[in-house]
Amino acid sequence: xxxxxxxxxxxxxxxxxxxxxxxxxxxxxxxxxxxxxxxxxxxxxxxxxxxxxxxxxxxxxxxxxxxxxxxxxxxxxxxxxxxxxxxxxxxxxxxxxxxxxxxxxxxxxxxxxxxxxxxxxxxxxxxxxxxxxxxxxxxxxxxxxxxxxxxxxxxxxxxxxxxxxxxxxxxxxxxxxxxxxxxxxxxxxxxxxxxxxxxxxxxxxxxxxxxxxxxxxxxxxxxxxxxxxxxxxxxxxxxxxxxxxxxxxxxxxxxxxxxxxxxxxxxxxxxxxxxxxxxxxxxxxxxxxxxxxxxxxxxxxxxxxxxxxxxxxxxxxxxxxxxxxxxxxxxxxxxxxxxxxxxxxxxxxxxxxxxxxxxxxxxxxxxxxxxxxxxxxxxxxxxxxxxxxxxxxxxxxxxxxxx
Numbered sequence: 128x129x130x131x132x133x134x135x136x137x138x139x140x141x142x143x144x145x146x147x148x149x150x151x152x153x154x155x156x157x158x159x160x161x162x163x164x165x166x167x168x169x170x171x172x173x174x175x176x177x178x179x180x181x182x183x184x185x186x187x188x189x190x191x192x193x194x195x196x197x198x199x200x201x202x203x204x205x206x207x208x209x210x211x212x213x214x215x216x217x218x219x220x221x222x223x224x225x226x227x228x229x230x231x232x233x234x235x236x237x238x239x240x241x242x243x244x245x246x247x248x249x250x251x252x253x254x255x256x257x258x259x260x261x262x263x264x265x266x267x268x269x270x271x272x273x274x275x276x277x278x279x280x281x282x283x284x285x286x287x288x289x290x291x292x293x294x295x296x297x298x299x300x301x302x303x304x305x306x307x308x309x310x311x312x313x314x315x316x317x318x319x320x321x322x323x324x325x326x327x328x329x330x331x332x333x334x335x336x337x338x339x340x341x342x343x344x345x346x347x348x349x350x351x352x353x354x355x356x357x358x359x360x361x362x363x364x365x366x367x368x369x370x371x372x373x374x375x376x377x378x379x380x381x382x383x384x385x386x387x388x389x390x391x392x393x394x395x396x397x398x399x400x401x402x403x404x405x406x407x408x409x410x411x412x413x414x415x416x417x418x419x420x421x422x423x424x425x426x427x428x429x430x431x432x433x434x435x436x437x438x439x440x441x442x443x444x445x446x447x448x449x450x451x452x453x454x455x456x457x458x459x460x461x462x463x464x465x466x467x468x469x470x471x472x473x474x475x476x477x478x479x480x481x482x483x484x485x486x487x488x489x490x491x492x493x494x495x496x497x498x499x500x501x502x503x504x505x506x507x508x509x510x511x512x513x514x515x516x517x518x519x520x521x522x523x524x525x526x527x528x529x530x
Contacts, residue, residue, distance in 0.1 A: 151214040169207040237329035241321035241382040248314040257309040262334035280327025280482030319379040410436035410516035415507025422498040429525040436518035438471030445471035447492040472509040477502040
C-alpha cells in the first residue's frame, strides 16, 4: 500500500502533461475530473463530468451475498478516493500545484452596484487579484491603477480615482481593499468578494476592467476527516467515496455603492447602540479627513476634539475652537468654509453619493449635531489657505450603530 501511494504521488507531482484528468478505479469505473491533491490519506478530485460510483456495503459474516449500491455525483463536486480503490491516474496538461488553485475571471464596469465576483472566501485564505483593461470617463482614459487625482464622492475618497477596489462581504463597514493592477491579500473575514471602480459618477463611463481572481483550494475544509480519525485504515467496509455536504448558497445579495446601503437590513438598526471612532484631522488638508462613516439624514452624531494646529503665521496655534473671527466673519462675509467661525476651527461636511457636498458646519471642541443628508462625513479645519498649516486635531466620533 505504501508503495502504491508513493508511486501515485510521484506521478502526480512530476507529470505536467489541460483541464481534465482521468481516474481509473479498480472496479472498472472511469472518472473525469481535476486531481486537487492528496490529503488525509486520500486523493481529492473535482469532477468535470457526472458519474455513478459504487458504494462498498458493510461486511456482515452472517450474509452469504453482498449487494452493491451506487450513488450519483454531479460535475463540479469534490470526492475523496482512497489509494486502494484507484487503478491508475492520468494527469492531463498541468502540474498538480496548479490544480490546487481556483481561478475565476470577471468583467468590472462602473454602475450603481458593486460587481459580484462569484468568489466566496474564508477568513485566513490567501487571494490574488490581477486586473487589466481600460475604461473611458468622458475623454479620460483610466486603467486599474487609477489616476493621480482623487474623487471625494468615490467609495474610497482618498484612493486614486478610477482604481480597482474590492471588499469582502455585504456589511456596510467592511474595509475597502485597494487592488489596482494587482494585489495579494489574506481574507480577514468570511464572505463574497465584490469589486468596483473607485469613482463617484458612473453615467459617463464606458468599458470595463478584466479581473482575474485566484485562491488556493482549502482541501482540509472540503474533506470529512472526523470519522476517518476513528477508523481502521485497513477496514475495507468503510465507504471509499466521501463527499462533502452539498450546499447551494444561491446568488449573493446586491451590494449598493450608495452610502449607507451596504447592509441588507439598512432600514433597521441591529441595536439601539452607538459606535465610536477616533480620526486624525490634519491641518494642511484642504479636503479634510475622510472619517469612513456613512450617515443618514437625521442621525445624531457627537464629536469631541482635542489637540492644536498652527493655522498659518498670523493666526498661530489654535485649538479646535479656532482663532478669533475677523470683522468680515462677524457679518458672514469671510472667505473660510464657515465664515462665522474662526480660522483653524474644526468643521465638518457631508458628501452624498452623487458627489454633492452639504454646507460646512461648525464643530469646535465639542458638538452634537443632526446629519443634514445621507452621505460620508468629512472633517477639516476652517481656513482658506492650507499650505502653511501644521499639526492635527484628534476627533472622537460617536455615531449610530447600523450593523
